[in-house]
Amino acid sequence: MKPDLVTLALSKGRIFEETLPLLKAAGIEVLEDPEKSRKLILPTNRADVQVVLVRASDVPTYVQYGGADLGVCGKDTLIEHQAEWGGAGGGLYQPLDLNIAKCRMSVAVRADFDYASAVRQGSRLTVATKYTAIAREFFSAKGVHVDLIKLYGSMELAPLTGLADAIVDLVSTGNTLKANHLVEVERIMDISSRLVVNQAALKLKRATIKPIIEAFATAAQPA
Ligand code: PRT
Ligand code: MG
Secondary structure (H helix, E strand, C coil), rough: CCCCCCEEEEECCHHHHHHHHHHHCCCCCCCCCCCCCCCCEEEEEECCEEEEECCCCHHHHHHCCCCCCEEEEEHHHHHHHHHHHHCCCCCCEEEEEECCCCCCEEEEECCCCCCCHHHHHCEEEEEECCCHHHHHHHHHHHCCCCCEEEEECCCCCCHHHHCCCEEEEEEEECCCHHHCCCCEEEEEECCCCCEEHHHHHHHHHHHHHHHHHHHHHHHHCCC
């Protein structure tokens, strides 16, 4: 851990884009565009702050192990990461809801699948998802028996090919579901992105990290 350098882990795409205004409020400007550069470490206008680009689901892992001091990731990603770590999530401090990259976690089925009757009749459902911890907890609380199939992407395809009766996935505009003739039948939870901080880094690099957290807190939109 370099004592005089703060590393922020972000994923390319919506999280990077939506974190930029918060960084700006903290006086930090990223000097390269990740869509144009192949670099994974991006310098900023500040010699003491750098950004690293990682997969969205790797952000909590980087911050937990100190590969990054701070990170931004969805509540979905955090819940799944913490489930893998038995709830503890190992030394991850979660000070802020940034209210960015908002969406919801939902259950969707084919438009011709009668989800309500299947649930009422106590049928066993096959559910495909990337979010197995969230899906397991949701259906268990509802008393619905499910066989979970873990997928890493394109969940929408599962009900169309007969792989599963239902999916648990993120929905924002609903356009992806509509384009694939799927309908949202349950809303599990609202999702937004969080700032996560390595607890040891917060102690050791407090002078640099604390003002960043404060600037993010001031600039973040209220819920
Ligand atoms: O792509 P990769 O496997 O690397 O990781 P990722 O898919 O988790 O990363 P990314 O960048 O796609 O998403 C990062 C975070 O953004 C997620 O963890 C969520 O917290 C948040 N977010 C917000 C979303 C969406 N909105 C969203 N709409 N993540 C994904 N989607 C997908 C959704 O899975 C579905 O396929 O967009 C599609 C639905 O969008 P609509 O607008 O058609 O409903
Ligand atoms: Mg994605």
